[in-house]
Structures are given as structure tokens and as C-alpha cells.
Amino acid sequence: MALAYLKEIDEHSRIALWKIDESAETLSAHLQLNDGEKAKLHSLSKGKRTLHWLATRVLLRYLLGSPDYIHCPSDENGKPYLPDFPYEISLTHSYDYAGVMLSRKGACGIDLEIVKDKVVRIKNKFLKPQELAFIPDGPDQVNQLYACWCAKEAVYKLQGKKGISFLNDMLIEPFTYHAQGVMKLTLNTKGKLSNFSVHYERFNDYMLGYVVDNP
Numbered sequence: 001m002a003l004a005y006l007k008e009i010d011e012h013s014r015i016a017l018w019k020i021d022e023s024a025e026t027l028s029a030h031l032q033l034n035d036g037e038k039a040k041l042h043s044l045s046k047g048k049r050t051l052h053w054l055a056t057r058v059l060l061r062y063l064l065g066s067p068d069y070i071h072c073p074s075d076e077n078g079k080p081y082l083p084d085f086p087y088e089i090s091l092t093h094s095y096d097y098a099g100v101m102l103s104r105k106g107a108c109g110i111d112l113e114i115v116k117d118k119v120v121r122i123k124n125k126f127l128k129p130q131e132l133a134f135i136p137d138g139p140d141q142v143n144q145l146y147a148c149w150c151a152k153e154a155v156y157k158l159q160g161k162k163g164i165s166f167l168n169d170m171l172i173e174p175f176t177y178h179a180q181g182v183m184k185l186t187l188n189t190k191g192k193l194s195n196f197s198v199h200y201e202r203f204n205d206y207m208l209g210y211v212v213d214n215p
Contacts, residue, residue: 003062004097005203013103013212015110017203018059020051020096027054030061032069048095055098056091063102079160090157094206106213109158111150113207119145126152126166134174143202144177150209151185151198158196158211159187185211 005017020027024046031054033041044050061070064085072089074080080089090110092099101110123132123145135144152166164170164187173184180201187194198211 009103009199009210009212010105012105013101013108014063015099015101015208015210016059016063017097017099017112017208018055018062020055020098022051024050024054027051027058030058034069034071036073052093052098056093056100059098059100060089060091063100075160077160077162079157090154090210092157097206099208101210103212107158107160108210108212109154109156110210111153111157111208112203113146113150113153114205115142115146115202115207117142119149128167128171131172135177140177143207146207147177147181147183147200147209148172150200150207151183151211154198154209154211155185155187155196158213159189159194161189164189 002019002021003016004019006014008014041050041053044053057072060072064070071084072080072082080091082089086104087102088106088108090101090108092110092112094112095114097112099110099112101108119142127148131148135141151172152170155170156164156166169188171186175181175183182197182199185196185198187196196211198209200207200209
């Protein structure tokens with residue numbers, strides 16, 4: 001396993017990505033797991049799901065710099081948290097990579113997706129007509145669609161509640177795609193509007209999106 005990317009967003013927040021090269025046994029050897037976590041691992045199908053779960057925990061240990069047991073449970077909505085550390089946390093994974101975001105500033109969200117043309121077929125399922133209107137056909141269409149998906153997924157993870165619709169409850173303002181940039185996103189939660197600045201960037205064959213709430 002190798003650190004593939006590390007970024008200090010500000011003095012309070014950072015993100016990291018790891019390339020997964022190890023077996024599940026090798027990753028497990030770096031961790032201390034309680035009975036509940038062992039049961040969780042046992043419930044996962046063998047293969048990528050197990051590797052992703054283990055790799056995010058190994059990366060979390062690296063970022064926190066702790067050799068001790070790290071308790072990282074999830075709440076009733078599946079949002080992970082760290083009861084013993086002063087950080088908000090978000091986890092992501094895609095194919096050969098695992099990612100972690102930590103922030104002392106506020107709730108955070110991160111998403112990593114491998115870029116594939118299939119996103120064009122589902123664009124109407126997560127983007128409104130007014131959002132699709134600013135995404136032109138051309139060489140950057142797929143990248144921009146993935147940037148939008150990652151942004152909505154990152155905000156979804158940040159807010160931590162189920163039942164939020166990418167299509168109906170989130171709106172992205174028009175932006176021009178670059179390999180790295182920031183977009184504005186508004187979340188409508190039962191009539192309450194929240195505005196976010198979501199960062200995105202292309203990373204090898206992947207798109208990365210991340211956001212920190214700043215109350």
C-alpha cells in the first residue's frame with residue numbers, strides 16, 4: 001500500500017488517497033479490530049469490498065498517526081465518526097484506491113470515482129435540465145459529469161442524512177470544467193437552503209470531489 005495523494009486543504013482539513021496493492025491479510029495485520037468490526041468484515045463479500053473497508057482504516061491510522069486502537073463507528077444513517085478524536089471524517093473508495101478526509105473545521109465529505117463513459121447514460125437521473133444545459137458535448141463532457149456527481153456525493157456524505165435526492169434536492173451553479181476547480185452547490189433540505197463550495201479535480205483515471213462545511 002502506498003500513499004498516492006496527500007493534500008492539506010487548510011490548517012484544519014486534509015485529504016489522502018492510498019493505492020491498494022496488498023491482500024486483506026496484509027492490511028488486517030496493520031489494524032486492531034474489535035468483535036463488531038470483525039463481524040462487519042465477515043459480513044462483506046470477499047474481494048474489493050473487504051479491501052476497501054480495510055484500506056480506509058489503515059489510511060485513517062496513517063493520518064491520525066496513532067498506533068493505538070482507533071474506534072470508527074457509524075451512526076444510524078451510516079455516517080462514520082471518531083468519538084475519540086476531534087475530527088469530522090469522511091471515507092471513500094473506488095477500484096484500486098481508498099480515500100479519507102479529516103477536518104476540525106466542520107462536517108466534511110469526499111468522493112472518488114473512476115471515470116467511465118457510462119455516466120452519460122445516467123446523467124438525467126442526477127442532474128436537472130438547467131444543470132445539463134451548462135455541460136456541452138465534447139471531450140470534457142464525461143469529466144464534467146463526474147465532477148458534478150462527485151460534488152453531489154460529497155455533499156450527501158457531509159450532511160449525513162438519508163433521503164436526500166441528487167436530482168431533486170441539490171442544484172449546481174453553472175461552471176466551466178477545468179482539470180481542477182470549485183463549483184457552487186445549493187442543498188435544499190425541506191425548504192432550508194445550504195450553500196457549499198465543492199472542490200473537484202481529476203486524479204489519474206479518477207475524479208475527486210471534496211467539501212468542508214464552514215458554519
